[in-house]
Amino acid sequence: MGKNIIIIGGGIVGLSSAYFLQKEGHQVRVIDKSDITSGASFVNAGYITPSHIIPMASPGKITQGIKWMFNSASPFYMKPRWDMDFFKWSWYFYRSSTVQKVEKAIPVIKDINLLSRDLFEDIKASGDLGDFQLERKGLLMLYKTDKAYEHEMEVARKADHLGLEVKELNQTDLALIEPNVQIDAKGAIHYECDGHTTPTEIMPKMLAHLRNVGVAIHTNEEVLDIGIKGDRLSEVTTDRGQYKSDEIVLAAGSWSGELSKKLNLKLPLQPGKGYRINVARPTGISVPAILMESSMAVTPMQGFTRFAGTMEFSGINSKIRKERVQAIAYGARNFYPELEIYQEEIDAAQTGMRPVSPDGLPYIGKSKTYSNLTFATGHAMMGWSLGPATGKLVAEIIGGMRTAMDISAFEPSRRF
Template structure:
C-alpha cells in the first residue's frame, strides 16, 4: 500500500484523499490552516458545466487595466512591482486569444460534466450522509441589452456543446422565481448547472475521511521539500517531517510558492473572492449571477450567499471595505427588497482562488519530479471541479486510463 502525502486540505485536496483512499492508498493530508475557512468555504457552491469560457479570454486584460485604479471594481488588479505577478500577467495576456479560448471550451465542459456526475455518485454512495445537491440550473440575470446579447452568444455556444439552456423573458423569470422581487429584464437559464452548500460538505467529507483512516493534520505548514535526484525524499513542516512515496501538491493559491522549493515554475496568482451570508428567508430558490453587478447569489442550506469579485493583490486576507459594500449594493440592485444589514456585512469572509494564466487547471505529474502530482489552478471553478480533479489524480497514481485527456492541464506546459 503506497503512502501519499497531500499538501492542502481544500476541496481539491480532500477529494483527492477520498478517491485515493478508495484505491487503497495510505493517505495523509496536511494543511497550514484548520480547514474551516478559505476558498473551499466561501465560494458560491456552483457546479457549472455552463462556465465554458476561461477567465483568460479576449478583452480581460484591458478590462483589468481599466479597473486597476478602482479597488471597488469586480475585477481588480492591484498595481505592484512583483516579478511573479508581472510574468503571470504577461502569460495571461498571451493566453487571452480566441484560438486558445476555443481549445479550452470542450475541455472545461468535459471536466465539469465528470465532476457533476461524481458529486451525484458521492451523494448516492451515502458516504457523507445527506447534503444539499440540487439541479435547478443557474440564472444569468441582466438589466441591459448589451449584457443580454453578450450572454446570448455564450448560451448559443453552450447549447452547441449539448448542454441545456433556455432564454427567459421578464414574465417567465417571475414564474420561475415568484417569491422574490427581481429587478431584471430577463435571464439566460443554464439548466445544466447545479449547486451545493460548501460549508455543509467540507466538514462531512473531512469526518468521513478520518473515519476511513485518512490522517488529517491541521495548522501544519510546509517549511521545506527536500528532493534528491528526481524525487522528493522528505517534506519538512513546523511540526515534523514526512517521507512519502508520492506527494500531491494541492495547496491552492500557495502551490506556486511551494513549487519553488523544488525549483519548479508554476505560474499562479491568488484571486480573492468575498462572500456575505444572509441567514433569513430571501425568497431566492434558484442560483443566479447578477450580470452587471458581477455577483453570484446562491440559496444554500439555511442561508442565502452573495459572493463575488476577483481581486489580485497578493497572498493576504485583507478585507477591502469598498469591495464588500459593492457586493451589498450590487445585490440590492437586482433584489431591491433584500437589504443586507451591517451585521451581515461585518461577518464577510474572503478566500483566495488559485488562478493559472490560461484559465485551465494544473492537473498532472511533474516532468522533473517523478513522485510529484500537481492539482491546483482551478480559478473560480475549484469547487465545481474538486471531485473530478481528485478522481483524475487517483487515476494517475494507479496508472489507470484517465477519465478524459488531460494533456492540456499539464503543469509542465509553457505559456
C-alpha cells in the same frame, strides 16, 4: 499494493484527492497550514457549473482589468504593485486571452465540469458523507442591458451546441421560476445543466468521513521543506515533523506557486481573492443566479443565502477591503430591490483566495522533473465545481490508470 501518499492542501481539491486515493487502497496523509474551516473552499458560491465554459483568460479581460485597476471596488481588481511574478503572470494571461485559445479550452472545460457533476452525484449516492444539499435548479444569468444579453447569448449558443441544457427567460418566465422575490432584470439565460451545494456543509462531512476511513489529517501544520533525491521527492518537513512518502500531491491552492519554488519549479499562479456575505433569513431566492452587470453570484444554501463575488489580484493576504464587500451588497440590491443586507451581515463577510493560472485552466498531472509529484491546483473560480473530478483524476494518475478524460490541456509544465 497501496502507496504512502502525502497531499499538501486540505481544500476541496486536496480532500477530494484523498477521498478517491483512499478508495484505491492508498495510505493517505493530508497536511494543511490552516484548521480547514475557512478559505476559498468555504466561502465560494457552491456552484457546479458545466455552463462555465469560457476561461477567465479571454479577449478583453486584461484591458478591462487595467481600466478598473485604480478602482478598488471594481469586480475585477488588479492592485498596482511591483511584483515580478505578477508581471510575468499578467503577460502570460494576456498571451492566453485569444479567441483561438479560448475556443480550444471550451470543450475541455465542459468535459471536466460534467465529470465532476456526475462525481458529486456519485458521492451523495454512496452515502459516505451522509445527506447534503445537491440540487439541479440550474443557474440564472440575470441581465439588465442588451449588451449583457448579447454577450451571454454568445456563450449560450456555444453551450447549446455542446449539448448543454440552456434556455432564454423573459420577465414573465422569471416571475414563474422565482415567484417569491422581486427581480429587476430584463430577463435571464437559464443554464439548466448546472447545480449547487452548500460548501460549509460538505467540507466538514468530507473531513469526518476521511478521518473515519483512516486518512490522517494534519491541521495547523505548515510545510517548510520538501526533500529531493535525484528525480524523486523523498520527504516533507513541516513545523511539527518529517514525513516520508511514495507520492506527493501538491494541492495547496494559492500557496502552490510558493511551494513549487522550493522545488525549483516554475508554476505561474496568482491568488484571486473573492468575498462572500451570508444572509441567514428568508430572502425568497430559490434559484442560483449570476447578476451580470454586478459581476456577482447568488446561491440559496442550507440555512442562508450567499452573495459572493469579485476577483482581486493583490497577492497572498487575508485583508478584507470593505469597499469590495459593500459593492456586493449594492450589486445584490440592484437586482433584488426589496432585499436589504444589514450592516452586521456586511461586517461578517469573509474572504478566500482562488489559485488562478494564466490561461484559466487547472494544473493537473505529473511533474516532468520529479517522478512522484502530482499537481492539482490552479482552478481559479471553478475549484469547487472541479474538486471531485480533479480528485478522481489524481487517483487515476497515481494509480497508473487510464484517466477518465484527456488531461493534456492541464499539463503543469505547459508554455504560455
